[in-house]
Amino acid sequence: MDAIESLLRRAEGQGVKISGIKPIAVPGRGIGVVAIHDIKEGDAIMTVPIEAIRSLHTIPEDISCQLSPEMTIHGLLAAELALHRNPTADWAGLVPQWTDFEATVPMLWPEELQLLLPAEAKRILAKQLARFKIDWDTFRKGFPNQDRRDYLYAWLLVNTRAFYFDMNNMMSYPWHDRLALLPVADLFNHANTGCIVSLMTEHYIITADRPYRASEEMCISYRDHSNNYLISEYGFLLRDN
Numbered sequence: 001m002d003a004i005e006s007l008l009r010r011a012e013g014q015g016v017k018i019s020g021i022k023p024i025a026v027p028g029r030g031i032g033v034v035a036i037h038d039i040k041e042g043d044a045i046m047t048v049p050i051e052a053i054r055s056l057h058t059i060p061e062d063i064s065c066q067l068s069p070e071m072t073i074h075g076l077l078a079a080e081l082a083l084h085r086n087p088t089a090d091w092a093g094l095v096p097q098w099t100d101f102e103a104t105v106p107m108l109w110p111e112e113l114q115l116l117l118p119a120e121a122k123r124i125l126a127k128q129l130a131r132f133k134i135d136w137d138t139f140r141k142g143f144p145n146q147d148r149r150d151y152l153y154a155w156l157l158v159n160t161r162a163f164y165f166d167m168n169n170m171m172s173y174p175w176h177d178r179l180a181l182l183p184v185a186d187l188f189n190h191a192n193t194g195c196i197v198s199l200m201t202e203h204y205i206i207t208a209d210r211p212y213r214a215s216e217e218m219c220i221s222y223r224d225h226s227n228n229y230l231i232s233e234y235g236f237l238l239r240d241n
Contacts, residue, residue, distance in 0.1 A: 003090045003091075003093040003094050004022075004023050004024075004031075004094065006090040007023075007090045007091055007094065007183070007184060008023075008184065010090065010183070011052065011183040011184045014049070014051065014052035014183060015049040015051060015052055016046070016047065016048050016049070016052055016183055016184055017046065017047040018045070018046050018184065019043070019044060019045055019046070020035060020036055020037055020039050020043065020045055021033050021034065021035055021036060021039075021045045021046065021218060022034060022036050023094070023184065023187045026189065026217060029189050029217075030096060030100075030189075031094050031095075031187045032187065032188070032189045032217050032219070033187055033188050033189075033217065033218050033219075034215055034216060034217050034218065035212045035213065035214055035215065035216050035218055036214060036215075037214050038211070038212065038213055038214055039208050039211065039212040039218075040208065040211055041208055041209065041210050041211050042207055042208060043207060043208045044205055044206070044207050045195065045206055045207065045208055045218065046184065046185055046204075046205070046206040047203050047204070047205050047206075048182045048183065048184070048185055048203055048204040048205075049202060049203045050202055050203060050204075052182070052183055053165070053180045053181060053182050053183075053204075054077065054080070054180065054181040055073065055077070055165050055167075055170075055179065055180035055181070056073050056076065056169065056170060056173075057169065059076045059077070059079075059080055060080065060084065063076070063079050063080055063083060063084075063142075064076065066142035066143060067079065067138060067139065067141075067142040068138050068141070068142075070138070071135070071138050071139075072131075072134070072135055072173070072177050073170070073173055073177050073178065073179050074131070074135065074155070074158055074159065074162070074177055074179055075134075075135030075138060075139060075155070077154075077158045077162065077179060077181060078135065078139075078151060078154040078155040078157070078158045079139055079142075079143070079151070079154070081154035081157060081158065082139075082146065082150050082151045082153075082154040083143070083146070091183070094187065095157055095161065095186075096157075096160070098149070098153050101153070101156050101235065104235030104236060105156060105234075105235035106121070106125050106231060106232055106235070107125065107128055107129060107132070107156070107232075117228075117231070117232070118228055120226070120228040121228040121229075121231055121232045124228060124229055124232035124233065125232045128159075128232060128233065132152065132155055135155060136148060136151060136152070136155075139151055158179065158181065159233065159234075160233075160234050160235070161181065161186040162179040162180060162181055162186075163179070163180050163181075163182050163185065163186070163197065163204070164178055164179065164180075164199075165178050165179055165180035165199065166178050166199065182204060185197075185204065185206060188206075188218065188219055188220040189217065189219045189220075190219060190220065190221060190230075190234070190236075191219035191220075191221060192221060193209060193221055194209060194218070194219035194220040194221040195207060195208055195209050195218055195219065195220050196208075196209050197220055206220065
């Protein structure tokens, strides 16, 4: 059983419903999601129940009790990924590896390359570095023997794959930190316009924003971001942006 099949089977066991689509390797874009038959506008292609997501309410107590209550949700999710790897082994084989991030994410570039970024991208990068420093400083107080690179890798995975999760118990956190990890849904690539992601009381639902032909890639939109933001936060650019 390959990693994609294993991930899909595990997600199905968690109640995730997938219709008319499948994740595949997309040349030059890592893993993406394509239609396996023609899909109509408005068709529901994925439903992820709240019980299947990972967020503030799912952080294991053996992790949360070691960390400051001021720790960000981003930092907590990264801590879980860094410390509890086995349950996510199939997912880990599908997401970008450390070397992928080194090549694409400015946060990991040498300073001389960072200085070549446009001014706005540099400002965004500076904020990102400051956010990570706060989370890392908090994490290492609770787990002093953990490796910085392992935590940074987990932090970048959360940064590039999490969805916004506005629930009542999250309202005390800033909007940009109300995050959740969704099985399979994080394999969609980004486009300026894409399928519609909606958070309901009991689930996330992703619906087609237009008709799609069989074998056509289906993307979602990470919101209306400039290329300065996309390169600084996610490590890619859009040609028509």
